[in-house]
Amino acid sequence: MTTDASQGQAHGSAKHLYQRHQSVLPDWLAVYYADPIELTHGEGRHVWDAEGNKYLDFFGGILTTMTAHALPEVTKAVSEQAGRIIHSSTLYLNRPMVDLAERIAKLSGIPDARVFFTTSGTEANDTALLLATAYRRSNQILAMRNSYHGRSFTSVGITGNKGWSPTSLSPLQTLYVHGGVRTRGPYADLDDAGFIAACVADLEDLLGHVRPPAALIAEPIQGVGGFTAPPDGLYAAFREVLHERGILWIADEVQTGWGRTGDNFWGWQAHGQNGPPDILTFAKGIGNGMSIGGVVARAEVMNCLDSNSISTFGGTQITMAAGLANLTYLLEHDLQGNARRVGGLLIERLRAIAAQLPGVREVRGRGLMIGIELVKPGTDQADPDAAAAVLEAAREGGLLIGKGGGHNTSVLRIAPPLSLTVAEAEEGAAILERALRSSQF
Template sequence: MGEHAELLTRHKAVLPSWVGLYYDEPIEIVSGDGRHVVDAEGNRYLDFFAGILTNMLGYQIPEVNEAIKHQIDSGVVHTSTLYLIRKQIELAEQIADLSGIPDAKVFFVNSGTEANEAAMLLTTQKRRSNQLLALRNSYHGRSFGAMSVTGNRGWSASSLTPVTTRYVHAGYRLRSPFKDLPDDEFIAACVADLRDVIQTQTSGDVAAMIAEPIQGVGGFATPPDGFFRAMKEVLDEYGILFVSDEVQTGWGRTGEHFWGIEAHGVVPDAMTFAKGLGNGLAIGGVVAGADLMDSVTAQSITTFGGNPLSTAAAKATLDYVIDNDLQAHAHKTGAMLMDGLRRIAEEIPQVIDVRGKGLMLAFELGAPQTLDPDAGMASKVMEQTKRRGLLVGKGGLHGNVIRMAPPMTLSEDEVEEGLGILAESLADSCAT
């Protein structure tokens, strides 16, 4: 029995059956360097998924490693928020400034799920309402509360909910009843739906709408620019707060902007973040105006959120992103990758959609005429890319979308390498 097979047997014996694993023969990643990783059996891969967009800079980044080592060498990796934490304060100052939200404050947690939970607490407390709006095909986390604003059946483990949520049309056009409309008419139709939902399915005093600028688990569904500006005009009429879930779209990954929501020309009332900020260390948070952030009147702390180790790594990561202008780099290499994917799609009819921005791109697989989703083909592509040394992700409501979100330090040569593997893998998958 090989290393992976033996470890898989142990995994199944002690971990829940609902903890998903990629591949027919799952792998253990044991080392990494740059944008490449190596598994326990010595196989090397170009990483186009970065631990679900989390290893944002890649692997073995000296500046981040040094910050982590310095904190560990101090002997203090944890204190709790009952004490002042210098790196937490410095990081909060930086994020508050970058957010564009006036008079911003930051609360740190450990994950995107917790960040969205915190945003739900803030907005429902501020508005004294348990009503929320979310988008169809959305994903905001796997906790009891976060599932209540997740509009994707495959990730909703329970129908029970602490809030009342109504779902409105999102920017996923391929299967939308409005898909054939021009951008402005598509946006207008979705906005009309939003207004109708508020007027007919709520009591009017909705606390907030939470939305991903690009839907992550939903298959990188990307609305037209200006979509959320038009949405927010309606929200403002009713005093409804707007939360932008930037867990996957933040830190310049979309290339055009530092935050995904900036493509729509609006400043949200709050933004949640996590994933890439720690370059692999657990950190998340919410940034909001002081009036909203301070609306919680009960006492609160966070034991692990914003601890000295994670904030030291996050500060070094964010500094690296800015000092090396990785937003511009993501825009450039992302454009190369998008061009290549579109060329592949011209040769492979089963690629029925290519979408995304920057280094957050996806293609959907299905029947060319009917658009029926083909999850089986997506699984084949995953196996083929793995065999050729490329790691990609999967998503979408039907599990038929291949997602790519490489480290933002991806080189132009690695773009071409990845495109070559994708082209060969798709050709082989479609031929069988």
């Protein structure tokens, strides 16, 4: 990493800030690194901490800085909107909100779509669950094992990853379905066609024993779960079974949307043979750091609520201005295509590195959404200590990455801004290779 000592003098000690953090914030509010860092500014694909250290950012604030840090087009849009009006609530007409809703409705692929804006992915998934249960008059939900859908009381109740679900209490009855993890579980040894057939048979058997649920909610690629995914076509096969019974399909695109997977604009499109989802949720990248989430659903589902509602902060003018500028930049610069090209090169580079390391079980992913699963060499046993060590070594080398996974957080998560260059991808891969080797796992 590179250092500008003057930055540290301006901002003070990170250690002291961490002590203040611990004294006033919850113990369960996790931070990365044995010595946590404070990020003070960024540009492009790089960020700097309060001590002046420069890092190549391969995590983007948890897949949220989607295009680039300090993107001029977004900064200008936010500044200009702030000079006019920042907020009015949904009780008044809001031109930027209508403009962005029109674009997202068209991009969603859902016919006769309606869009409701929230402030986060958690709130978006909460809203989707409200719509589905009200529309179907059922509080029973199908969710995927190893899934993650947010931190609210409702969304942790459908999260299939015990590390992120602090309570079993829930207003919903949740049934967990096979299929989100291709290389673990009872069907891992089957080929793709056999895997899909087995998961569909399991779903049909499950539905034969319960009252019809309201919906299935699924991430096309599981984010917090370690960037795991089923074979293409699984959710299309599921949708056929669900549609026959009137059960809705909710695609949680909070992490997979906006072209990050490279091959498609939405993750559901890898499974779209039987049409789009009934409900789609989004967040994270669309705001490039501003708090935007939302739900898209066909009109009859979105309009099923029979009471009034508003959103105080969802769709506020300043976040909508950021979203419009960010989406325009992404489309005009074909960042989906860049994710496909640069992400493909990065995945192949990482797989070549992994082939020489017995502690790497798998390198997986699509576009610029890549997971490296670590195990104890010679076994299939997850190695969270190795993941933590690599995370630290990568930071020491000037690279920020994430971690996750349903097996004791043993997956390194790589999700840079979609404007990543080939040179930056190679630089990051080289740092990561040194971090993997130096951790001696």
